[in-house]
Amino acid sequence: MKELLERLVEKHQFKTREGKCADYIPLLAEQDPSQLGITVVTRNRGIYKAGRFPERFTMQSISKVIALILAIMDCGERKVFSMVGMEPTGDPFNSIYKMEIFQTQKPLNPMINAGALVVTSLIKGQTVEEKVGRMIHLIEEMTGNINIKVNEDVFRSEYETSHRNRALAHFLKELHLIDRVEETLEAYLRQCAIQITCEDLAKIGLCLAQYGKTFDNRMVVPACVSRLAKTFMVTCGMYNASGEFAIKVGIPAKSGVSGGIMASVPMRMGIGVFGPALDQKGNSIAGTALLEDLSRQLDLSIF
Numbered sequence: 001m002k003e004l005l006e007r008l009v010e011k012h013q014f015k016t017r018e019g020k021c022a023d024y025i026p027l028l029a030e031q032d033p034s035q036l037g038i039t040v041v042t043r044n045r046g047i048y049k050a051g052r053f054p055e056r057f058t059m060q061s062i063s064k065v066i067a068l069i070l071a072i073m074d075c076g077e078r079k080v081f082s083m084v085g086m087e088p089t090g091d092p093f094n095s096i097y098k099m100e101i102f103q104t105q106k107p108l109n110p111m112i113n114a115g116a117l118v119v120t121s122l123i124k125g126q127t128v129e130e131k132v133g134r135m136i137h138l139i140e141e142m143t144g145n146i147n148i149k150v151n152e153d154v155f156r157s158e159y160e161t162s163h164r165n166r167a168l169a170h171f172l173k174e175l176h177l178i179d180r181v182e183e184t185l186e187a188y189l190r191q192c193a194i195q196i197t198c199e200d201l202a203k204i205g206l207c208l209a210q211y212g213k214t215f216d217n218r219m220v221v222p223a224c225v226s227r228l229a230k231t232f233m234v235t236c237g238m239y240n241a242s243g244e245f246a247i248k249v250g251i252p253a254k255s256g257v258s259g260g261i262m263a264s265v266p267m268r269m270g271i272g273v274f275g276p277a278l279d280q281k282g283n284s285i286a287g288t289a290l291l292e293d294l295s296r297q298l299d300l301s302i303f
């Protein structure tokens with residue numbers, strides 16, 4: 001496995017030159033765009049790594065999966081989906097367009113920013129610290145890594161420039177879908193700035209792949225919630241590129257603008273990818289190519 005991963009990283013390395021780092025969050029713009037790396041954790045606890053990635057990077061949108069799992073565990077499916085929809089969108093992740101034009105009265109799904117803000121506001125906790133602390137705790141449970149923290153600099157860097165998300169939050173407040181604008185925005189941006197390793201990503205993927213059971217056999221997420229999370233990853237996990245990704249790669253996956261991708265191959269493996277050079281839609285450009293190739297080589301598509 002390690003040789004295969006090394007070969008594929010080398011093969012797709014050139015692709016990093018075709019994308020660019022997210023620049024709307026100032027600190028993410030400083031990442032080295034030539035990095036590309038992958039970690040695979042298999043069912044029998046094999047851990048394989050190849051390529052180059054920093055020790056830690058921020059989850060960004062990958063945290064939306066964690067927030068959704070926790071909100072459902074806290075409030076139940078019925079409550080969550082009375083306030084956020086289940087349909088994919090053809091619009092970018094930070095779009096305000098559909099809510100504004102069609103008056104759908106609720107965000108289309110929990111994987112776009114508008115939906116994620118609603119989901120985060122549903123997580124139990126009196127304070128921002130408590131909500132984010134509970135998300136961190138769930139990540140620690142899923143990964144077995146007890147050293148999960150928020151990167152304060154990335155949080156600040158985004159908080160100070162997050163005009164679009166702030167606008168979305170105000171719009172959601174007007175629709176009575178969230179209560180406290182600033183608290184919800186802060187909790188959401190802090191969850192995006194939670195730092196993980198590539199191995200953590202792979203272990204989260206494996207936990208979902210095993211219907212809530214961790215790599216070391218602890219049951220931490222109900223099976224039905226894991227299934228639901230993976231289904232959203234298939235339909236909405238790669239933003240408005242999810243259809244093409246399902247056809248070419250065929251693995252439930254969630255990306256983030258820091259360049260991470262968390263992928264989950266049911267009952268087989270979890271995969272963490274890092275490559276901060278992004279394509280137009282905000283997905284790791286070389287990371288996606290790498291996953292496509294790996295899926296073909298190991299016949300990983302679920303379809």
Ligand SMILES: NC(=O)CC[C@H](N)C(=O)O
Binds near residue numbers: 061158189
């Ligand atoms: N797609 C992403 O990873 C977006 C996360 C980012 N923090 C934002 O809200 O814009």
